[in-house]
Amino acid sequence: MAKSSSFFCSACGASFSKWSGRCEGCGEWNTITEDKGLSSGGPAKKSLGMRRGRTIPLTDLATEETPPPRSHSGVGELDRVLGGGLVAASAILVGGDPGIGKSTLLLQAAARFAEAGVKTVYVSGEEASAQVRMRAQRLGLAQAPVKLAAETNLRDILTTLEAERPQLAIIDSIQTMWADHVDSAPGSVSQVRAAAHELTTFAKSNGISIIMVGHVTKEGQIAGPRVVEHMVDTVLYFEGERGHQFRILRAVKNRFGPADEIGVFEMTGAGLSEVINPSALFLSERGQPSPGSVVFAGIEGTRPVLVELQALVAPSPHSQPRRAVVGWDSSRLAMILAVLEARCGIPFAGLDVYLNVAGGMKISEPAADLAVAAALLSAREDTPLPADTAIFGEISLSGALRPAPQTENRLKEAQKLGFTSAIAPGGGKSVSVKGLSQRKVSDLTGFVGEFFGAG
Numbered sequence: 439m440a441k442s443s444s445f446f447c448s449a450c451g452a453s454f455s456k457w458s459g460r461c462e463g464c465g466e467w468n469t470i471t472e473d474k475g476l477s478s479g480g481p482a483k484k485s486l487g488m489r490r491g492r493t494i495p496l497t498d499l500a501t502e503e504t505p506p507p508r509s510h511s512g513v514g515e516l517d518r519v520l521g522g523g524l525v526a527a528s529a530i531l532v533g534g535d536p537g538i539g540k541s542t543l544l545l546q547a548a549a550r551f552a553e554a555g556v557k558t559v560y561v562s563g564e565e566a567s568a569q570v571r572m573r574a575q576r577l578g579l580a581q582a583p584v585k586l587a588a589e590t591n592l593r594d595i596l597t598t599l600e601a602e603r604p605q606l607a608i609i610d611s612i613q614t615m616w617a618d619h620v621d622s623a624p625g626s627v628s629q630v631r632a633a634a635h636e637l638t639t640f641a642k643s644n645g646i647s648i649i650m651v652g653h654v655t656k657e658g659q660i661a662g663p664r665v666v667e668h669m670v671d672t673v674l675y676f677e678g679e680r681g682h683q684f685r686i687l688r689a690v691k692n693r694f695g696p697a698d699e700i701g702v703f704e705m706t707g708a709g710l711s712e713v714i715n716p717s718a719l720f721l722s723e724r725g726q727p728s729p730g731s732v733v734f735a736g737i738e739g740t741r742p743v744l745v746e747l748q749a750l751v752a753p754s755p756h757s758q759p760r761r762a763v764v765g766w767d768s769s770r771l772a773m774i775l776a777v778l779e780a781r782c783g784i785p786f787a788g789l790d791v792y793l794n795v796a797g798g799m800k801i802s803e804p805a806a807d808l809a810v811a812a813a814l815l816s817a818r819e820d821t822p823l824p825a826d827t828a829i830f831g832e833i834s835l836s837g838a839l840r841p842a843p844q845t846e847n848r849l850k851e852a853q854k855l856g857f858t859s860a861i862a863p864g865g866g867k868s869v870s871v872k873g874l875s876q877r878k879v880s881d882l883t884g885f886v887g888e889f890f891g892a893g
C-alpha cells in the first residue's frame with residue numbers, strides 16, 4: 439500500500455520519502471515539510487488502460503504558422519521581457535522577494551493593459567479590494583478599467599473568470615490560492631502546485647492569459663515560486679535591493695521569447711517607472727576614477743548594459759580572509775583569484791576581498807571575468823584604471839582570454855555613453871567602432887603587465 443503523504447522541499451519542490459534537515463536538491467535548510475500528494479495518485483496508480491483516446495493531427499516541420507497574437511501594455515520594459523508583448527492564453531509566473539514591488543508592478547501593468555483595450559481582471563488573495571483600490575489611487579491609476587476581486591477560493595475564481603471572459607487575469611499571489619480538492623493547507627507545496635496547474639490548464643483551454651505572483655519564501659511552511667516554474671510558459675523574477683531605487687524584471691524562462699531578457703525600472707513615489715537607458719542609470723553614481731572601480735560592458739538578454747564593478751582588497755585581521763560578493767557568483771570570484779595567483783603570481787592570501795556590482799544589479803556572464811580581475815588588481819595595487827575605459831572578456835583556467843559574444847554591441851554601447859577606450863580580448867573577428875580605441879589583450883599575464891607594471 440503506497441503512503442498518501444510524502445515530503446517536499448518548499449524551495450525547489452524536490453520530493454523525498456523521509457524528512458531531513460537539509461534538502462539534497464537545492465541545499466536549503468529547514469525547507470522540507472510533510473505534504474499530501476495530489477489526489478489523482480499519479481501515473482503509478484492507474485495506467486491509461488485499453489481505452490483509446492482521439493487522434494491528434496500531426497503536421498510537418500515546414501508548416502507555416504502565424505506567430506501567436508500579442509497584446510502590448512505600452513510599458514516598453516515589460517513588453518520586452520515578455521518577449522515582445524503578452525501572448526494570448528499563456529501562463530506567466532512573476533516571482534520575487536516580498537515587498538520588492540511585485541503588486542505595484544502588476545497593478546500598473548493591469549492598468550496599462552486595460553487602457554490599451556485588453557479586458558483585465560485583478561484577483562488579490564493578499565489584500566481587500568479597498569486596499570488595492572487605494573494603491574491604484576496612489577499610483578494615479580484609479581480611472582483604469584480594471585476589474586477587481588479579493589478571493590482565495592480557486593473554484594470561485596475560475597467560475598468567475600469563465601463568466602467574465604477577460605483576456606488577462608492577474609492572480610496575486612499563488613501562495614494564497616486554495617483548491618478545495620487538495621487536502622492540505624494553502625501555501626503548501628501541493629496546494630501551490632495544484633493551483634498553478636489548474637490556472638495554467640484554464641488559461642490554455644479558455645484563451646485567457648494568466649499572470650501569477652509568487653513570493654520567494656524563506657520559511658519551509660510556504661512553498662516558493664520555484665515549485666511551479668516547470669508548469670508555466672514564462673517565468674519572470676523581479677529583483678532589486680531594498681535600499682536601491684532600481685528594480686530588474688528578468689525572464690528566466692520564456693516559451694515565447696528570449697530568456698535572460700531584462701527590463702529595468704525605477705521605484706518612484708508614483709510607482710515604478712521604466713528606465714529606457716539602464717547603462718546611464720547604473721553609471722550615474724560613478725565619480726572620479728578610483729582604485730577598484732571598473733566599468734564592465736555586459737549583455738543582458740538582447741541588449742548591452744554597462745555596469746560598474748567595485749572591489750576592495752585589504753589586509754585581513756582573520757586567519758580565514760573574507761571573500762564577499764554582491765551581484766556576482768562567489769565561486770567564479772574564487773576562480774579568478776586562483777588564476778591570478780597561479781598564472782600571474784599575484785597572491786591574495788591574507789587579504790580580505792570584497793566585490794560589489796553597483797546599483798543592485800546581478801551579473802551572470804563569464805564575460806565579466808576580465809572586468810572583475812581588473813577591479814581586484816586595481817584595488818590591490820591601489821592604482822585606478824585609465825578613465826573612460828570599458829572592459830570585458832572571459833578568462834580561462836590557463837589565464838588565456840576568450841572573445842565575448844556580441845562584441846560590437848558592447849563597444850557601441852560604451853561609445854554611446856562617452857567612453858573613449860575599451861579593453862577587450864584579442865582574437866575573434868575584429869570590430870572597429872568610431873571614436874573608441876581598443877586595447878586587445880590575449881592573456882591575463884599580458885593584461886597585468888600592461889596595466890599594472892610587472893605585477
Ligand SMILES: [Zn+2]
Nearest residue numbers: 447450461464
Ligand atoms: Zn530543495
